[in-house]
Amino acid sequence: MQLKKMWILALSLVMAFGLITACGNNDSSSSNTGAAEGTSTGTASNASEAPAEKVKLSFWHTWTGDDNLTKAYLNLIVQFQKDHPNIVLDIQAMPMDAYKTRLKTAAAANEMPDVFLTWAGAMTKELAAGKAVKPLNDLLDGKPEWKNAFLANSFNDFTVEGQIYSVPMELTPTSLVYYNQSFFDQYGVKVPATWDELKQAVETFKENKVIPIALGDKAAWLAQSSIMSALGDRVTGTEWFLNAASQNGAKFTDPEFVQALTYLQELAKIGAFQEGFISIDNAGQQQLYNQGKAAMFIEGAWAVTNLVAQSPKEILDATHVTILPSIPGGKGKANSTSGVAGVGPAISASMEEAKKEAAHELVYALAGPEAQRMSLENNKLVSYKIDVPADKVSPLFAELNQLIGTLELSPVYDAVLTSAGTDAVNNGLQELLLGGDPQKIAAKIQDAVVKSTNK
Template structure:
């Protein structure tokens, strides 16, 4: 990567000559003004770390410190609330007026921006800092590698969605084994029900929850990852195939066995977290967001008995057992328009926010990362520390709605609610297949 500035006399002489020739013009977005005139480089940054949670504060502090450490850069950093961020970014993308650096979501959004020619790779950062690049977990760059040998962002988070949280005190009190197989899980559900304890807390009012936290993990154990990717691509597999209907059948088993509390489809995920942490449920299947939420709302005493593992294996399943659903989270991307000094400054910022020190700081804000870091146990909750160490040892499998069309994701989300109310798994599979087929025919 080029050096941002060279303050020797040769550059000063060149700057004078260029100015005399009219070469000192241009705006900061074109990367020419700061480099040629000696003025500050103007760098615009958009992100959605606008909240009061520890992770948002941590990332904002990293960006602020970068500005302080680089007085030669005029940093315009905008923190846009999460709810409106995606729409704001889509609006400027449509007008081809992207900021120099911006947070981009892994999956369809980053793919769309790449297809529209709005991104340029940051591969040279990996070449400059190979130890940093090699320290990311397997698959971290997959959603951002749109061309072989090139990557367009470095994730700041791991989207882990299917941890099995459990209350070890309740398991010990009722002499229940932490389930490693499906039969053990069903036995645990029966025992807790017999003793008046909800087996699994679930808040599925927003119906993505059951799909993201439970179905994807169960289904991958039944079908295997490659089958799902083929079905999502509508290339040699169908959601009407027996293995997928079988996977939906396992979800129905949970519902029929009264694994979830009464009214699970009418309470939200936050309410379910509180129900669980207060000792009303023995287990909860949820994502890394629960770690952050409980860090802010629960006492250490409440979290002390909570442990974390993966969902149990499925008999005769084609998928791996020691896995969680998830993948790379969002990362900072570089505008295709950034050139010269602006590009150099942008790359420095991207490294500052995604480099080893930043990854460690983000992890110590009780947020999961796709980077191998040593976390100071004293700086995080006991539950986060357990989950962080677990995540370093498991495989990562796809979250369904990251691969399905928007219509198909809505169909499976609603279909799981239907199954919980007595619906037929085969009928849900058929509707999902029709929706995904339509998306691929368009």
């Protein structure tokens, strides 16, 4: 697989973060957990040597769900504390949306945690521009076998002016079509490879009282990250989008982008989505699918973990994965989907130098070879060269892994646009799906991008 290089703007931290992706679960619970200080064992070879001095690190993450991968990450943290009794973790766990808001506030106030999760693309660029994050080049260069085992271009979206600010823990295609083969077989519908075939599938499922595509856009990111990013690239091509995002000879009011908006709106007009799609989130759309009410839903690779953990056996056994169909006359590559390197650990620029070694130990534990293997074995794609036996993963994940190996990745809108630009797209797509004028929505997006890029 070839990861496309993206050119991302370095932005001000005072802008709101709005990711990809993307990608993750939308659990509503949160917790604050402080690690108990264990007895320091030290590594002294004789009684005269003092035990290792304890170092306290604050660590923020988003692992608040109950899926197997989340449990694996939490177990990894427990094991880290056992293996490093001199490192005391002050842990705060928050669901995704609350986490991003909290991190933005902490960055603006120069009160960043010592170690935290960040996202590839816009968030990392903004943190780097605000001097809120410390480079990890020395850690990576000190472990060349680890660094060199990552896939080509894996660090691109974590890099600003040659400095690498995080290490990818995953690979995140954000736009995949999950479908229930039994519905397609029952009603004689072909899995769509073209836009016309997709429209025909929608019409057939509607006639038979089946939701064609379950959609949950309550949080206003899913239509952008999981549908429009890939659909837009099909129509406009990658180069146009990158130029529009940087206001370099392209504008969001250009005909090709308006056309892309029109394609998405067409799906809503022909009834591809259920009523009330703005009142539920991505967990809600998966619930409709798992209840056997929907033939398809569109989401990122992260959905596999939830499907494997939560889907009834008959639903999971019938579930397969593909990509959005080609667009007639589109400028983008049909054999592609939107995606990013995903999330990774970072360390605060204001962290005391005495804590740096301990912070590096935690980063390595979170993104090192064993953590990468753990993620794969729990049905999570990674940007790391590692083989996992087929009997260690679910059939659906094995199918996804094989599919991704045949594709190219195109940009995810919210990993490239400014935060203000992303907000304009997110809000604009909701308006679009409810019947808004594509040209007026394109103008609003263009205005937001111009203002936020000062061009």
